[in-house]
Amino acid sequence: xxxxxxxxxxxxxxxxxxxxxxxxxxxxxxxxxxxxxxxxxxxxxxxxxxxxxxxxxxxxxxxxxxxxxxxxxxxxxxxxxxxxxxxxxxxxxxxxxxxxxxxxxxxxxxxxxxxxxxxxxxxxxxxxxxxxxxxxxxxxxxxxxxxxxxxxxxxxxxxxxxxxxxxxxxxxxxxxxxxxxxxxxxxxxxxxxxxxxxxxxxxxxxxxxxxxxxxxxxxxxxxxxxxxxxxxxxxxxxxxxxxxxxxxxxxxxxxxxxxxxxxxxxxxxxxxxxxxxxxxxxxxxxxxxxxxxxxxxxxxxxxxxxxxxxxxxxxxxxxxxx
Amino acid sequence: xxxxxxxxxxxxxxxxxxxxxxxxxxxxxxxxxxxxxxxxxxxxxxxxxxxxxxxxxxxxxxxxxxxxxxxxxxxxxxxxxxxxxxxxxxxxxxxxxxxxxxxxxxxxxxxxxxxxxxxxxxxxxxxxxxxxxxxxxxxxxxxxxxxxxxxxxxxxxxxxxxxxxxxxxxxxxxxxxxxxxxxxxxxxxxxxxxxxxxxxxxxxxxxxxxxxxxxxxxxxxxxxxxxxxxxxxxxxxxxxxxxxxxxxxxxxxxxxxxxxxxxxxxxxxxxxxxxxxxxxxxxxxxxxxxxxxxxxxxxxxxxxx
Numbered sequence: 314x315x316x317x318x319x320x321x322x323x324x325x326x327x328x329x330x331x332x333x334x335x336x337x338x339x340x341x342x343x344x345x346x347x348x349x350x351x352x353x354x355x356x357x358x359x360x361x362x363x364x365x366x367x368x369x370x371x372x373x374x375x376x377x378x379x380x381x382x383x384x385x386x387x388x389x390x391x392x393x394x395x396x397x398x399x400x401x402x403x404x405x406x407x408x409x410x411x412x413x414x415x416x417x418x419x420x421x422x423x424x425x426x427x428x429x430x431x432x433x434x435x436x437x438x439x440x441x442x443x444x445x446x447x448x449x450x451x452x453x454x455x456x457x458x459x460x461x462x463x464x465x466x467x468x469x470x471x472x473x474x475x476x477x478x479x480x481x482x483x484x485x486x487x488x489x490x491x492x493x494x495x496x497x498x499x500x501x502x503x504x505x506x507x508x509x510x511x512x513x514x515x516x517x518x519x520x521x522x523x524x525x526x527x528x529x530x531x532x533x534x535x536x537x538x539x540x541x542x543x544x545x546x547x548x549x550x551x552x553x554x555x556x557x558x559x560x561x562x563x564x565x566x567x568x569x570x571x572x573x574x575x576x577x578x579x580x581x582x583x584x585x586x587x588x589x590x591x592x593x594x595x596x597x598x599x600x601x602x603x604x605x606x607x608x609x610x611x612x613x614x615x616x617x618x619x620x621x622x623x624x625x626x627x628x629x630x631x632x633x634x635x
Numbered sequence: 636x637x638x639x640x641x642x643x644x645x646x647x648x649x650x651x652x653x654x655x656x657x658x659x660x661x662x663x664x665x666x667x668x669x670x671x672x673x674x675x676x677x678x679x680x681x682x683x684x685x686x687x688x689x690x691x692x693x694x695x696x697x698x699x700x701x702x703x704x705x706x707x708x709x710x711x712x713x714x715x716x717x718x719x720x721x722x723x724x725x726x727x728x729x730x731x732x733x734x735x736x737x738x739x740x741x742x743x744x745x746x747x748x749x750x751x752x753x754x755x756x757x758x759x760x761x762x763x764x765x766x767x768x769x770x771x772x773x774x775x776x777x778x779x780x781x782x783x784x785x786x787x788x789x790x791x792x793x794x795x796x797x798x799x800x801x802x803x804x805x806x807x808x809x810x811x812x813x814x815x816x817x818x819x820x821x822x823x824x825x826x827x828x829x830x831x832x833x834x835x836x837x838x839x840x841x842x843x844x845x846x847x848x849x850x851x852x853x854x855x856x857x858x859x860x861x862x863x864x865x866x867x868x869x870x871x872x873x874x875x876x877x878x879x880x881x882x883x884x885x886x887x888x889x890x891x892x893x894x895x896x897x898x899x900x901x902x903x904x905x906x907x908x909x910x911x912x913x914x915x916x917x918x919x920x921x922x923x924x925x926x927x928x929x930x931x932x933x934x935x936x937x938x939x940x
Contacts, residue, residue: 369844371840395849399847399849401846402843402844407845410844416837416841417838417841419860420856420933429845429851433847434846467935
């Protein structure tokens with residue numbers, strides 16, 4: 314049986330195919346299994362969010378996606394027209410975003426925004442939809458759901474709004490939930506609550522969860538599998554324990570050195586950092602995009618890099634042996 | 636919400652009071668009223684008699700408060716020329732002006748909302764630029780000239796529409812279009828800008844992520860937010876139209892309040908002039924309040940402010 318979501322050789326470019334265009338995603342591949350939390354990590358601008366938006370076909374104007382394969386529940390998403398895609402979105406696949414403060418429409422009540430999803434996709438009556446919305450609000454830990462349904466977004470805190478977004482995403486019982494840095498904009502204490510909630514919902518509902526983050530602490534706690542992205546490519550992919558125990562790509566190793574681990578780090582030892590920034594990569598770029606920041610780089614890194622296996626479900630994109 | 640309304644009401648009353656002072660002062664500044672009423676051949680004794688008869692010999696302050704005192708009870712005085720109550724003169728003509736203004740506003744909205752939405756959806760295409768150019772032309776065209784052009788084309792050459800009078804609804808078509816033309820540019824641009832901003836917002840991305848239909852995304856989620864400034868400006872534009880109908884009523888010989896104002900200015904019938912200015916200003920202030928109210932209905936964030 315095929316995976317819930319399969320992405321093979323996804324490419325996303327912005328600004329047409331001229332010399333000024335930017336390749337935001339360059340041949341990224343990953344798969345999300347049913348009931349699995351798959352974390353997509355990497356620093357800002359590496360193409361994580363664009364990958365998620367490309368899957369949902371929600372790219373901003375000027376964004377163009379191509380892929381060898383992009384399938385959901387075995388169906389080819391590339392063959393779907395806008396209408397077909399819209400029937401899947403919010404229904405079998407849902408998405409929540411980084412900006413809870415602005416992601417809800419200020420002009421409509423929480424209830425109206427939640428119920429319209431069910432009314433649209435399941436042709437539910439207003440009554441059924443309202444009941445479902447209240448149930449889900451309670452489920453995501455909101456007290457007095459009846460009150461909240463009648464309130465407007467500006468009457469809710471950021472944490473509450475993100476809970477509403479999560480509840481709204483679950484209205485139609487999706488198979489896949491894409492969460493694009495859902496805790497970044499929130500207070501640290503609220504972050505932990507939302508994350509625990511997501512992990513719990515994922516387990517209870519058997520969701521396939523594609524969780525985008527740059528926080529390796531989150532990854533360690535919730536992910537079954539991790540894909541590390543750099544400059545639009547997935548440079549390493551492995552089961553979570555495997556990745557933390559045996560990171561093979563120099564970039565992954567660098568990322569892990571940036572995380573302070575209590576008990577393992579000495580007080581006088583400086584925390585690691587990766588010098589430089591992600592290069593802007595145009596079409597036709599060749600070789601390893603990390604080579605200018607990599608301490609292991611040599612002349613061969615400017616050529617096409619092979620993908621190596623470090624285990625049955627562990628691969629990485631580097632010329633160095635595992 | 637109650638506080639919001641109260642604040643608006645106080646501001647509205649202040650504006651009305653200011654307008655009363657201005658209307659009164661401006662008519663006095665236009666020269667000695669008794670002299671101009673009496674005409675060129677009047678003797679000094681005639682002028683003195685007129686001054687006494689109309690109470691113009693009293694101190695200006697007394698005249699002002701006398702007028703204000705009566706005006707707030709609805710008594711706007713008597714016309715010197717028509718020998719009739721000013722309030723009933725205006726009352727008789729108001730339906731014509733309101734019909735004209737509302738016709739203009741409806742035409743303006745019916746044209747500019749779809750045009751603005753269309754231009755926003757097709758942002759930076761030829762269609763968008765065409766719409767913007769039409770808006771620019773509309774802004775640059777003097778209304779009396781457009782009125783005359785329409786009259787020549789549809790009234791005289793094609794004979795489709797009457798060119799003057801107030802006999803039927805057809806009399807309101809051309810003047811309504813002319814009035815609408817002055818409001819269409821602003822409303823179209825505002826709709827376009829609001830829609831472009833709304834369509835780029837996070838909540839529209841959410842609406843798309845929810846798989847809503849394109850119609851629902853555009854008309855329910857985006858337009859609702861884009862409409863907030865449009866409603867405010869539309870109300871103000873209606874106020875402009877009522878004021879601007881002074882010219883249009885003259886061009887199309889519609890006997891409305893604008894026509895009355897024109898006649899009274901020409902005949903130095905200053906109680907009428909003062910009253911028309913006051914009534915139009917009060918309507919304008921009321922429309923602005925209505926716009927605020929409608930904004931509060933459309934934008935829940937304002938209700939708690």
